[in-house]
Amino acid sequence: MGELTSLLEGGRAEEALPDKKPLYSEAEARAEAERCLYCTDAPCIQACPTEIDIPTFIKKIASGNVRGSARTILEQNLLGYSCSRVCPVEELCAGSCVYVGWGREPIAIGRLQRFATETVLAEPTKSPGLRALYTPKPKIGKRVACIGGGPASLAFAGYLALEGVDAVVLEKRAIAGGLNATGIAPYKLHAAEAVREVEWVLDLGIELRRNVSVGEGGVRGAQLLTEYDAVFVGVGLGEDSRLGVPGEDGPGVIGAVDWIERMKLDPKTDKPRGRVVVVGGGNTAIDVARECAQLGAQDVVMVYRRTRDAMSGYAHELAAARKEGVRLLEQAVPVEVIRRQGALVAVRLARTEGGRPVPGTEWELACDQIIVAIGQSKLRAIAGELPGVELDAKGCVVADAATGQTGNPRVFAGGDCVNGGKEVVNAVADGRNAARHLIAQWKGSSNG
Amino acid sequence: MADLSIDFAGIRSPNPFWLASAPPTNTGEQVMRAFDAGWGGAVWKTLGDPIMNVSSRFGAVDLGTYKMMGLNNIELISDRPLDVNLKEIYEVKKRYPKHALIASLMTETREDWRVLIKKAEDAGADGLELNFGCPHGMCERGMGSCVGQEPKLITEITSWAKEFAKTPVLIKLTPNTGDIVEVGLAAVAGGCDGLSLINTIKSIVGIDLDRMVALPRVGDASTNGGYCGPAVKPIALHLVAALARERGITVPISGIGGISNWRDAAEFIALGSTSVQVCTAVMHHGYRIVEDMIEGLNEFLDARGMKSVEQLRRAAIRSYREWGELDLGYKIVAQIDPKTCIGCQVCVTACNDGAHQCIFVGDEEKQRPPHAHTHGNAKPPQPFPVGLIAGERLPWIDEPECVGCNLCQLVCPVPGCITMKEVEGEAPHETWNDRTRDGRTKLPGGIHD
Numbered sequence: 001m002g003e004l005t006s007l008l009e010g011g012r013a014e015e016a017l018p019d020k021k022p023l024y025s026e027a028e029a030r031a032e033a034e035r036c037l038y039c040t041d042a043p044c045i046q047a048c049p050t051e052i053d054i055p056t057f058i059k060k061i062a063s064g065n066v067r068g069s070a071r072t073i074l075e076q077n078l079l080g081y082s083c084s085r086v087c088p089v090e091e092l093c094a095g096s097c098v099y100v101g102w103g104r105e106p107i108a109i110g111r112l113q114r115f116a117t118e119t120v121l122a123e124p125t126k127s128p129g130l131r132a133l134y135t136p137k138p139k140i141g142k143r144v145a146c147i148g149g150g151p152a153s154l155a156f157a158g159y160l161a162l163e164g165v166d167a168v169v170l171e172k173r174a175i176a177g178g179l180n181a182t183g184i185a186p187y188k189l190h191a192a193e194a195v196r197e198v199e200w201v202l203d204l205g206i207e208l209r210r211n212v213s214v215g216e217g218g219v220r221g222a223q224l225l226t227e228y229d230a231v232f233v234g235v236g237l238g239e240d241s242r243l244g245v246p247g248e249d250g251p252g253v254i255g256a257v258d259w260i261e262r263m264k265l266d267p268k269t270d271k272p273r274g275r276v277v278v279v280g281g282g283n284t285a286i287d288v289a290r291e292c293a294q295l296g297a298q299d300v301v302m303v304y305r306r307t308r309d310a311m312s313g314y315a316h317e318l319a320a321a322r323k324e325g326v327r328l329l330e331q332a333v334p335v336e337v338i339r340r341q342g343a344l345v346a347v348r349l350a351r352t353e354g355g356r357p358v359p360g361t362e363w364e365l366a367c368d369q370i371i372v373a374i375g376q377s378k379l380r381a382i383a384g385e386l387p388g389v390e391l392d393a394k395g396c397v398v399a400d401a402a403t404g405q406t407g408n409p410r411v412f413a414g415g416d417c418v419n420g421g422k423e424v425v426n427a428v429a430d431g432r433n434a435a436r437h438l439i440a441q442w443k444g445s446s447n448g
Numbered sequence: 449m450a451d452l453s454i455d456f457a458g459i460r461s462p463n464p465f466w467l468a469s470a471p472p473t474n475t476g477e478q479v480m481r482a483f484d485a486g487w488g489g490a491v492w493k494t495l496g497d498p499i500m501n502v503s504s505r506f507g508a509v510d511l512g513t514y515k516m517m518g519l520n521n522i523e524l525i526s527d528r529p530l531d532v533n534l535k536e537i538y539e540v541k542k543r544y545p546k547h548a549l550i551a552s553l554m555t556e557t558r559e560d561w562r563v564l565i566k567k568a569e570d571a572g573a574d575g576l577e578l579n580f581g582c583p584h585g586m587c588e589r590g591m592g593s594c595v596g597q598e599p600k601l602i603t604e605i606t607s608w609a610k611e612f613a614k615t616p617v618l619i620k621l622t623p624n625t626g627d628i629v630e631v632g633l634a635a636v637a638g639g640c641d642g643l644s645l646i647n648t649i650k651s652i653v654g655i656d657l658d659r660m661v662a663l664p665r666v667g668d669a670s671t672n673g674g675y676c677g678p679a680v681k682p683i684a685l686h687l688v689a690a691l692a693r694e695r696g697i698t699v700p701i702s703g704i705g706g707i708s709n710w711r712d713a714a715e716f717i718a719l720g721s722t723s724v725q726v727c728t729a730v731m732h733h734g735y736r737i738v739e740d741m742i743e744g745l746n747e748f749l750d751a752r753g754m755k756s757v758e759q760l761r762r763a764a765i766r767s768y769r770e771w772g773e774l775d776l777g778y779k780i781v782a783q784i785d786p787k788t789c790i791g792c793q794v795c796v797t798a799c800n801d802g803a804h805q806c807i808f809v810g811d812e813e814k815q816r817p818p819h820a821h822t823h824g825n826a827k828p829p830q831p832f833p834v835g836l837i838a839g840e841r842l843p844w845i846d847e848p849e850c851v852g853c854n855l856c857q858l859v860c861p862v863p864g865c866i867t868m869k870e871v872e873g874e875a876p877h878e879t880w881n882d883r884t885r886d887g888r889t890k891l892p893g894g895i896h897d
Binding site: 030031034035037038039040041043062098099101102 | 512513790791792793794796797809837838841861862
C-alpha cells in the first residue's frame with residue numbers, strides 16, 4: 001500500500017457499495033475479446049475522446065499479450081485504468097460498437113480495458129504501476145507545475161514525466177486524484193482504487209505537494225511562472241451551486257459533490273436515512289440518487305425542473321436508478337425548504353413550465369435530507385493569478401481545443417475548468433494533448 | 449422419408465453413420481449406447497497385440513471460443529485384452545443384429561493376420577477394417593501408416609487378409625502419402641472390398657511454451673500425433689473425391705475426416721462415400737449428435753426429392769474437374785446488402801490487404817492502385833447508398849476491379865450480407881485446356897492477349 005492510499009481511513013460509507021462490474025477472470029476476458037470483429041477504422045476508436053486503439057488492445061487480450069494490450073491503452077490514455085471503470089461506455093465506445101446496430105450485445109470494452117490495465121499494473125509479483133511497462137526518459141531540464149491533482153493534471157504530468165520532464169502537482173486537498181478519488185460512484189470506482197492509480201502515475205517521478213492551494217494565502221501564480229517552464233491549470237470546478245430558496249441554510253441540505261466526497265472519504269459521515277430528495281437532472285444527481293438508494297435510504301426522489309428528455313443525465317444511468325427504486329419527479333422545482341425548530345421536515349415544490357415555477361401550484365413533499373445537484377461554481381480566481389489566462393462568459397478557462405494553450409503561451413489548461421464539467425476521459429485527453437504539444441514544441445525548438 | 453439404409457460391400461447398415469475406430473468404440477457398453485442413440489454402425493477400436501498407452505494423449509486446436517477445431521492424439525490401438533474385446537463384440541452383435549459392426553485390426557505377420565481375422569469373424573464381426581493408417585506409435589513398430597505408405601505392402605497384406613477372411617475387408621488409408629490414388633489402387637489390387645479414409649494426419653498440435661515441450665505432453669517429452677476433427681475435413685474431402693473419380697477404384701468408400709453433422713456427411717456422400725465415419729464430434733459432444741444427423745440428412749434428401757441416400761452418392765463428382773476445365777469467362781462480383789451491413793468494414797481491410805483493392809468507403813471517387821486493370825478513378829455507386837444499420841460506413845464495390853474472389857463474403861460476420869452476383873462477362877466460355885489445345889497459352893485478359 002502506498003503512502004497516499006494509507007491516508008484513507010477505514011469505515012467509509014462507500015465501502016458498503018460493491019463493484020457492479022468486477023474484474024474479469026482471464027477466461028472471461030478472452031472469451032469476450034474473441035467476440036470483437038476487429039473493425040476497420042473502428043467506430044469505437046472514433047467515439048473515444050482519447051482515441052484508444054480499442055480493437056488492437058482487445059485482440060492482444062485474445063492472443064494472451066496482456067502487457068501489450070495495456071501498453072496500447074496507456075499510450076493513448078495514461079489513466080486508462082480509472083477510465084475503464086468510470087467511462088460511460090454505453091455513450092462512447094461500446095455505444096458505437098457495430099454489434100449495437102445488429103441488435104447484439106456490444107463488446108464489454110470497459111471491462112476488457114480494466115482487465116488489461118489492472119492485470120498488468122496491479123501485478124503483485126512485479127514492479128507495480130506504470131513502471132511495469134515504462135521507464136521515463138533521461139531528464140531534459142524542463143520543469144512544469146500542475147495546479148490541481150485530478151485526471152487532467154495527472155495525465156499532463158505523467159506524459160511529460162515519461163519524456164524526462166520534472167513535474168510537480170499542487171493539490172489543495174489531503175488526497176490527490178481529483179473527482180476520481182472524491183466524486184466517482186463507489187460501485188464504479190472506490191477511492192482507494194483511484195488513489196492507487198494516482199500512485200502509479202506519481203511513481204513515474206512526479207512530485208505531489210498536498211494541502212497546497214494556489215492563490216491568495218497560498219502559492220502565487222506569478223511565483224509558479226517564475227520557477228517553472230510551463231504551468232498547467234487543472235483545477236476542476238468549485239463549490240456546489242445553491243438552490244437560492246428560503247430555508248436552505250441549515251442541517252439536512254447539502255450540495256451533491258460535497259455529499260459524495262464525505263460519503264467516499266469521511267468515515268464519520270452517516271449513511272443516508274429516511275426520505276431523500278435529490279434536486280437536479282444531471283449525472284451527478286443520478287449518481288447521488290443511486291448511491292442513496294443503495295446505501296439504504298427509505299425513499300429517494302429525484303426532482304427535475306424539466307421533462308426527462310431534457311435531462312443531461314444518461315438514459316442508461318437513469319434506467320439503472322429506477323431499477324434501484326429511485327423515483328423521478330419531472331417538471332418540479334423547490335421553492336422553499338420547510339423546517340420545524342430548525343430541523344428539515346419537507347421541501348415545498350412548485351410545478352414548472354419551461355423550467356420556471358408556476359405560482360399557485362406549490363405542494364409539500366416530506367423529506368429528511370435534500371441533496372442539491374444543480375451544478376458547481378467556477379473557480380474564477382485562478383485566472384487572476386496567471387496573466388494572459390482568460391475566462392469565457394460562463395467562467396470557464398479559455399484554452400485551445402487541440403493544445404490546451406491559454407492566452408498565456410506558457411500556461412495550459414484542461415478538464416472541467418475548461419469544458420465546464422465532462423467525463424474523466426475528456427480531462428485525460430486535454431492533459432495528454434497539452435503534454436504532447438509542449439514536448440513537440442520543446443523538441444522543435446531544440447532541433448531547430 | 450428417404451431410405452437412409454446402405455449396403456457397403458455386403459455390410460448392411462440402417463443408416464450411413466458409423467462410428468470410426470477410436471475411443472468412442474472402445475467397449476461394448478459404449479457401442480451399445482451408440483446404437484441406442486441411432487448410430488448405424490461402428491468400427492471397433494483397433495484390435496491387435498497388447499500395447500500400453502501414455503498419459504496424456506490428446507491435444508487440440510481451438511479457434512476463438514470454438515473448442516477442438518482440430519484434435520490430435522497419441523493413443524495407440526485398444527489397450528484391453530483381445531479376448532475381452534472379442535467377447536464384447538459377440539455380445540453387441542447378438543443384441544444388435546441389424547447394425548453394422550466392423551472389427552478394426554492391426555498386426556504384423558501373415559500368421560498373426562490369419563489368427564486375428566479368424567477370431568474377429570468368429571466373434572461375429574460383419575466386416576474387417578485393416579488399420580493401415582495410424583501415423584503415431586504403431587508406425588514406429590512397422591504397422592499402421594508404415595504399411596499405408598508402401599503400395600507393395602498394402603497389396604500384399606490385403607491379399608493375405610482376403611485369403612483368410614469370409615467377411616468384407618476394408619482398408620483404412622493414411623493421408624500421409626504423396627499420392628492417395630496410388631495407395632488406393634494398391635489396396636484394390638490386393639482384392640479389398642472397400643476403402644476407409646482418411647486416418648489421422650501426422651501432426652504436432654502445439655507447443656507448451658513455458659516448458660518448451662510439444663503437446664500433448666508426456667512428462668518432459670512429447671511426440672507427433674494424428675490430427676483429426678473439423679480442421680481436416682477439406683483434406684479428407686479432397687482425398688475421398690480423388691479416389692471416387694478414379695476408374696480403377698471399383699470398391700465403395702467410407703468417408704472419414706472432421707464430419708460433425710449431416711451437412712458434412714452429405715458432402716462426403718456427394719463426393720462418393722457410401723458410409724461416413726465419425727469420431728471427434730462424438731468425442732466432443734457425445735453419441736446424441738446422430739439424432740440431428742439422421743433427421744437433417746432425411747430433411748435434406750426429402751427437400752431435394754431424393755428417395756434414398758444412394759441417390760445423393762457421387763452427386764458432386766461430375767462437377768469436380770481439373771482446374772484446366774474451369775470456365776475462364778465466368779465472372780461474379782461482390783454485392784453488399786445495405787440493409788444488413790453493420791459497417792464493421794472487415795471486408796474493406798481484407799480486400800485492400802489480402803485481395804484486389806476494390807472495396808471503398810465514402811461518397812467521393814477513389815484513386816485505384818497503380819496496378820489496377822481499369823483506367824481512371826473508382827466511381828461510387830449513384831445514388832450513393834446509405835446503410836440501414838451501417839449508415840455512411842457502408843462500403844461499396846468497385847465492380848470493374850472485383851475479381852469475384854469471395855474473400856469479402858468469407859470474412860463478413862453477417863450471414864447473407866455479402867453475396868456474389870453473376871455478371872455478363874465480356875470473355876467467352878473458354879477453359880485453359882481449350883486454350884492450350886488451340887495453342888493459345890498466353891494470359892487470358894493479359895497484356896499479351
